[in-house]
Amino acid sequence: MSSVKVECVVKEKSLIGEGPVWEERDGTLLFVDISGKRINRWNPETNQTQIMKTEKFVGAVVPRKSGGYIMAEGTRFAAVDWEKQTTTTIAHVDSDRANNRFNDGKVDPMGRFFAGTMAMEVQPAVLERKQGSFYSLNLDHTVVKHFDQVDISNGLDWSLDHKILYYIDSLSYMVEAFDYDIQTGKICNRRKVYSLEKGEGIPDGMCIDIEGKLWVACYNGARVLRIDPHTGKRMDTVMLPVDKTTSCCFGGKDYSELYVTSAYQGMDQEDLARQSEAGCLFRVTGLGVKGIPPNSFAG
Numbered sequence: 001m002s003s004v005k006v007e008c009v010v011k012e013k014s015l016i017g018e019g020p021v022w023e024e025r026d027g028t029l030l031f032v033d034i035s036g037k038r039i040n041r042w043n044p045e046t047n048q049t050q051i052m053k054t055e056k057f058v059g060a061v062v063p064r065k066s067g068g069y070i071m072a073e074g075t076r077f078a079a080v081d082w083e084k085q086t087t088t089t090i091a092h093v094d095s096d097r098a099n100n101r102f103n104d105g106k107v108d109p110m111g112r113f114f115a116g117t118m119a120m121e122v123q124p125a126v127l128e129r130k131q132g133s134f135y136s137l138n139l140d141h142t143v144v145k146h147f148d149q150v151d152i153s154n155g156l157d158w159s160l161d162h163k164i165l166y167y168i169d170s171l172s173y174m175v176e177a178f179d180y181d182i183q184t185g186k187i188c189n190r191r192k193v194y195s196l197e198k199g200e201g202i203p204d205g206m207c208i209d210i211e212g213k214l215w216v217a218c219y220n221g222a223r224v225l226r227i228d229p230h231t232g233k234r235m236d237t238v239m240l241p242v243d244k245t246t247s248c249c250f251g252g253k254d255y256s257e258l259y260v261t262s263a264y265q266g267m268d269q270e271d272l273a274r275q276s277e278a279g280c281l282f283r284v285t286g287l288g289v290k291g292i293p294p295n296s297f298a299g
């Protein structure tokens with residue numbers, strides 16, 4: 001941790017930057033601007049960003065094995081043809097909850113896409129509570145509802161042996177775990193892994209590293225935490241120059257760089273003047289630990 005460097009690499013701001021995913025084949029980073037309703041695909045080599053606008057708030061976008069992407073947008077799962085810039089609906093959720101939208105999502109090691117919902121926010125982290133649910137999209141395009149009563153469905157990832165799903169419902173201020181059955185995609189035995197301390201902010205996006213430790217971006221915390229899920233202890237804290245750090249993923253050559261998204265929605269002029277890089281994308285190097293490649297939707 002001695003030579004940790006934090007750089008702002010994408011200066012174009014997102015209202016709510018989120019859901020970073022490294023695309024190994026092209027050496028690009030995919031991330032969304034949820035309320036900016038756009039998907040960004042940034043190439044670090046050229047520093048060019050390709051974009052695609054979405055119709056509704058877009059919670060997460062993930063690569064698809066057969067090409068293109070799958071997104072969780074509004075209350076639908078949809079396929080994205082990046083070349084043609086078109087989308088095709090696969091399934092709808094929360095049809096009885098007009099005020100809901102998808103938030104964070106990730107693909108499991110078998111290629112299923114997991115994503116959860118929440119009510120629309122009145123302001124950051126202020127919303128009608130317990131409106132969300134947690135879903136997965138199977139390879140055959142059927143949808144499973146795993147549980148409801150979610151406030152803000154957020155970061156998730158699987159243990160390296162695929163036996164545990166780590167999950168964050170932001171307003172619980174915890175990282176939790178479930179036993180995971182990789183064969184069936186079913187979860188059970190919910191329990192606490194880590195409770196955030198005062199001043200650490202609200203737990204948001206999360207990813208696992210090659211040592212099985214969790215990296216948790218903390219909204220209003222200006223930091224990413226490294227948590228040991230086995231001891232429930234915080235191992236490290238990386239501070240960033242913006243309060244609203246939203247999510248993180250490993251990427252770059254051999255997954256040694258940590259990319260961190262941020263938001264500026266909900267900040268007033270004074271905050272924005274103080275934090276000129278709010279909403280930008282950051283790269284953290286020198287952590288001395290690597291990540292693992294992301295999974296692609298296999299359906």
Ligand SMILES: O=C(O)[C@H](O)[C@@H](O)[C@H](O)[C@H](O)CO
Pocket residue numbers: 016018034103104121123124125126152153154170202203204205219246
């Ligand atoms: O990025 C997300 O997951 C949410 O969509 C955001 O709105 C904030 O993070 C949330 O308000 C804090 O938990």
Ligand SMILES: [Zn+2]
Pocket residue numbers: 018103104154155204205246247
């Ligand atoms: Zn989030």
